[in-house]
Amino acid sequence: MDVTTHDVLLVGGGGAGLRAAIAVSELNPNLKIAVVSKVYPMRSHTVSAEGGAAGVIKSDDSLDEHAYDTISGGDWLCDQDAVEAFVNEAPQELLQLEHWGCPWSRQDDGHIAVRPFGGMKKMRTWFAADKTGFHMLHTLFQTTMKYNSIFRYDEWFVTKLLVDDGRVQGVVAIELMSGKIQAITAKSVILCAGGCGRVFPFTTNASIKTGDGMGLAYRAGAPLKDMEFIQYHPTGLPFTGILITEAARAEGGYLVNKDGYRYLQDYNLGTPTAKPVLRSMELGPRDRLSQAFVKEQEKGRTIDGPYGPVVHLDLRHLGEKLINAKLPFVRELCTKYQNVDPVHELIPVRPVIHYMMGGVSTDINGATPLPGLFAAGEVACVSINGANRLGSNSLPELLVFGARAGKAAAEFASSAKPISNSILAQAFDEQRRIENQFLRNTTGRERTSTIREEMQQTMETSAGIYRTESSLAAGAKTLRHLQERSDNLALDDHSLTFNTDLVAALELSFMLDVAESMVQSALQRTESRGAHQRTDFPKRNDEKFLAHSVVFRAADGRPRVEYLPVRITRWPPGERVYGQPAQKASAS
């Protein structure tokens, strides 16, 4: 078996991974860096982010306000020291990206322009039209090209973390082009493998978002944190799940039900005004808006579409000029994929799985409890997002914690002991497992896609916007069963060249692990907070649950949940208030 060796290895070439890679090479140009990614880095899912990235830059704004919005938006489940570090460093990181060439949208005088965003009290969201993630990712990727110390493994799929001597020392990966399985060793490994929206049937997430990174860490013994907090975005296109960015509402779009009524006013989100008001109505937080949709549906006030109930997003009053200038991609997506032109027509939308608040548990520098393993980006839970992430906080999170993890991993690598020799034996075992379980297995019965669909259905019914004891318990049982069935997969493809059938099977097994950890964490949190809403426990319970859940993988493969305290610095838990009252409270 081939073995290649580096100092710092990144699993993932999205926003977080590339930022971390640059951080390592700027800190110490002598370190050999490897970026392993199952797709070419510029295809990573960061490319899809539309709306923007939050960072305090205008003089009427302050770091404390950004921190407060984030913490209250996260229903006080955020670690406040992490949030403080985050809001502090976000502006510098966004400026750094500007210096690398990111085409941020500008004011007439040449300064950075900002736009309002859901749950944010001030305008602080930087944007590059409505392709913010695309421009950020391409800027980062093109910038990495100038560093000679960064070596890329494009289209390599990581299947396992190599752990020996109590620390992570590399990975086993398959080169898709040739089918070669090999060990890539490193003194420290940073997971930047993104989220796992694909465990649900209806999601804005790309096909590559299958929770591989979470699964890798979980199996290697690192715990996952706050996995029950799953964000629904209130405005996805039916069927495709394509996201209509929050920026559409920030620019003044209305959400209306079948009577053309702006129903959010019935759900404690303020009173309707013609112009958008920050932290009010359509600019409330995502969890509240998605929950309001379900209530409307129960009242029979949604519209029945071919793919289930929808409400309408109305942009018509904004006019063609503004839509073309600020929301061109929204118009393109609607006309291309939904056959409606938002300039003249209503856009049908429904809540759609969008983002994972939870992830691999890390400290403020991206270090996981497992030595040598770091994590950053959507795969990680630092946590700044608490029970509900605010729109436009994720992109700056990639940068801030990508850079932090990069620095920490570089330092770790500089002082780490050499790689153990016994690593190779583990890699051989992994190769044998893949060959025997998948490539040479001729007795399998189950289809990957069937189990995947059943898993997705199970997740939607058991762990959707509203959950109960019984739905979750049933879900947990089904998932256990699916785990067993997945040991018996039959691949159609037994070849080595670009075997996407094999990739799908490996992804499925990661997703099943992640799904189980979600359902288990949700089952045990008997309260409602942020995106986690239990109809049988509708109140927030700070006494018992002002705590992070951490899931470990027990020896039998089942999830085991423990709790960690939330770190509170300056903002004691309060009530989340949106709409006009919030405006007044903050003004005083």
Next chain:
Amino acid sequence: MKSSVATPPYTLNHPRWYRKRVSTYWWLLRWEYLRFVLREISSVFVAWFVVLTIVQIYAVSRGPDAYAEFQDFLKNPFVLALNVISFFFVVFHSITWFNLSARAMAIRIGGKRVPGFLISGPNFAAWLVISALIAWLLLRE
């Protein structure tokens, strides 16, 4: 890089890429390609016009008889047919040229790029004026 070399057979973990050779008749496979090739071929007829002009000047320089001979040559049905074809090609050249030049130039006024038709439009207008002017110069009594 040659495309026709036989690729070695597949061996474990060594991908064997399949390279298609571009057909010699690639330009016939799609209308867009054919249009492009016709556009390029128009230059042959441009060259033919230049040759004709040089011969004409030569004829004039050799005196009235040679010039008359040249006029007769132009009346030859084959030459006439060739010139009709040439005319269509040079007109095709003009049209494609004006359209392309609009795309090749990024003229900005007040920070906004001037749309293509505002560049090609005046070109077409100038073409008409120039043609009229030349016709008038050559044909006036």
Next chain:
Amino acid sequence: MADTIKLEISRYSPETDAAPHFQSFEVPFRRDWVVLDALNYIKDKQDGSLTYRWSCRMGICGSCGMLVNGEPKLTCATFLADYAPASIRVEPLRNFPIVRDLVIAMNDFMRKFQKMKPWLIRKEEKPVSEGEYLQTPEQLDAYKQFSMCINCMLCYAACPVYGLDPLFAGPAAIALAQRYNLDSRDQGAKDRFPVLSQHDAIWGCTFVGECTRVCPKHVDPAGAIQQYKLTAALDWVKSVVMPWGGK
């Protein structure tokens, strides 16, 4: 309209096939399905060995480019309904080596792309603490179009020059070099000039214009190349007229 539609898909496995061949599949016909949905249906329900790339399903990641009836297309943005009831032919992008089925090798582009130095070059970096480089919306507009490239490779599949001369740098790589050249914050035009002014770069392009026609993001690489030719030619004139100046 019929409730199924036939797809003829190019298959090639280097381990068993000497050359690509077509295989037919019958999939349900749905108005709102794109070609990619049909491929996913086949992979999930009929033949898991069908191999192709995709990810975002929203026309932004750039991985799902294929030939649909001979025309380079993003398959996630190409509706079955535009072809039905006739059958649809799906092939890998033209002008690239085929790895397997619908997957092509794009290593060549990545290498050429990097040679263009596609990053912001400054003589002197301004410290981040001093804030942003100012850039007016007009200055942004000067290069914005060329920054929209998603590296989908459709333009390479459409460009006959690339097919005939694999050394040609190609439309997207040149457009992306122009993206930085035209950025008011960039000072690296001189560094990119030696690569761009090669015969295999801008001068290889004969302005076929197909690249621009097929580009799903309206990048207009053909325009970028011609504009750069003009710049390079004027530079040349300057260097002849005033050999002592600049350089």
Next chain:
Amino acid sequence: MDAQPTKLRIEPLLWLLFSAGGGVAAFFIPIHLFILGIAAPLGLTKATDYASATAFLAFPIVRFYLFVLCSLPLFHAAHRIRYTLYDGLQIKHLNEVIAACCYGGAVLGTVIAGYLLWSFQ
């Protein structure tokens, strides 16, 4: 594609000549060709007679105009024919020969036209 040391390149010159020639050809040639090659032989218009032809050529400005009308379009054509042969027929290995023939032809045509017009009495 690798960067070679910058030397004085010929490509920009050839391209400038090509572009200038393309422009001249686009604006001026169609009408000339129509009158000379179609309208006059068919008798739609009268052909320029010998006397007026010599009268025209007596003007230096006309001679200069004709020189430009011959020379630049030749370079235009040479450039396009070169690339068409090169791409269309895939005879890349003959690149130098083709280029020499095409541009050589254009230079030759230019010299002939120049000589005729210069020595015209």
